[in-house]
Amino acid sequence: xxxxxxxxNYLPHIGGVEKHIDMLCKELLKDGHSIxxxxxxxNNSYRDYEKIGNLEIIRLNQSSIRxxxxxxxxxxxxxNITKISKYDVIHFHDFSTFEVFALPVYLPLKIxxxxxxxxxxxxxxxxxxxxxxxxxxxxxxKLADGNICIGHFIEKWYRMRADIVSYGGVKKVENIxxxxxxxxxxxxxxxxxxxxxxxxxxxxxxSLRYKDLKFIICGDGVLKKxxxxxxxxxxxxxxxxxxxxxxxxxxxxxxxxxxxxxxxxILEAFSYKKAVIAT
Numbered sequence: 001x002x003x004x005x006x007x008x009n010y011l012p013h014i015g016g017v018e019k020h021i022d023m024l025c026k027e028l029l030k031d032g033h034s035i036x037x038x039x040x041x042x043n044n045s046y047r048d049y050e051k052i053g054n055l056e057i058i059r060l061n062q063s064s065i066r067x068x069x070x071x072x073x074x075x076x077x078x079x080n081i082t083k084i085s086k087y088d089v090i091h092f093h094d095f096s097t098f099e100v101f102a103l104p105v106y107l108p109l110k111i112x113x114x115x116x117x118x119x120x121x122x123x124x125x126x127x128x129x130x131x132x133x134x135x136x137x138x139x140x141x142k143l144a145d146g147n148i149c150i151g152h153f154i155e156k157w158y159r160m161r162a163d164i165v166s167y168g169g170v171k172k173v174e175n176i177x178x179x180x181x182x183x184x185x186x187x188x189x190x191x192x193x194x195x196x197x198x199x200x201x202x203x204x205x206x207s208l209r210y211k212d213l214k215f216i217i218c219g220d221g222v223l224k225k226x227x228x229x230x231x232x233x234x235x236x237x238x239x240x241x242x243x244x245x246x247x248x249x250x251x252x253x254x255x256x257x258x259x260x261x262x263x264x265x266i267l268e269a270f271s272y273k274k275a276v277i278a279t
């Protein structure tokens with residue numbers, strides 16, 4: 001089966017959606033399918049085109065303006081409409097990607113008899129979500145022929161109906177050595193919605209009782225300076241910022257407890273048999 005994934009970003013860029021797509025591709029390739037990934041090239045160091053076995057990656061050049069990216073996407077879809085119509089499955093990852101790539105050529109694709117599918121990932125970091133975003137997601141849901149939601153909360157927050165609910169994918173980890181557990185670990189963005197302040201307050205208390213224990217923070221975000229100032233003013237000890245890390249698994253495997261609030265982070269910690277505290 002020939003599959004076209006149209007995605008918001010892809011490796012070597014690091015993120016939850018990128019990891020989800022990478023693992024999904026690996027499983028589909030094992031089953032003998034061929035996959036093409038279409039994505040805007042957000043980093044000039046990435047190659048325009050790569051082919052690795054049955055995996056093909058096409059990166060469209062980024063424009064200096066947002067409208068230019070939409071124009072590049074439309075131009076590619078319009079000029080390659082016949083080629084695109086030959087894929088057995090056309091699947092979009094996230095609603096904004098559907099808007100940019102699918103809407104301008106929606107009717108021609110339907111004339112070719114193509115069904116369009118979508119996976120809805122994550123959220124925009126605002127509770128409750130903006131009405132405009134709810135509306136945009138609803139429109140895409142109605143236009144798509146089927147959808148996968150990463151988490152039941154998408155149905156609740158955006159008043160949608162999921163055809164399939166998934167929680168992402170992680171590697172099965174073998175030969176885990178639980179005797180190497182050394183520290184507590186936070187994984188995620190330094191933003192209000194990840195519960196970082198709750199974890200900092202917990203550590204503020206624990207650090208007074210467990211002097212030989214360390215707290216490592218893997219992540220970056222808008223609250224970093226505010227958190228660092230709080231830690232300094234309160235003289236909270238044994239806390240270490242690692243910033244954004246691409247190899248978070250190396251920190252998870254040696255943690256005693258993992259603080260994280262994202263589905264993927266929780267699943268990754270579980271795969272290493274770690275206890276998880278989530279807000």
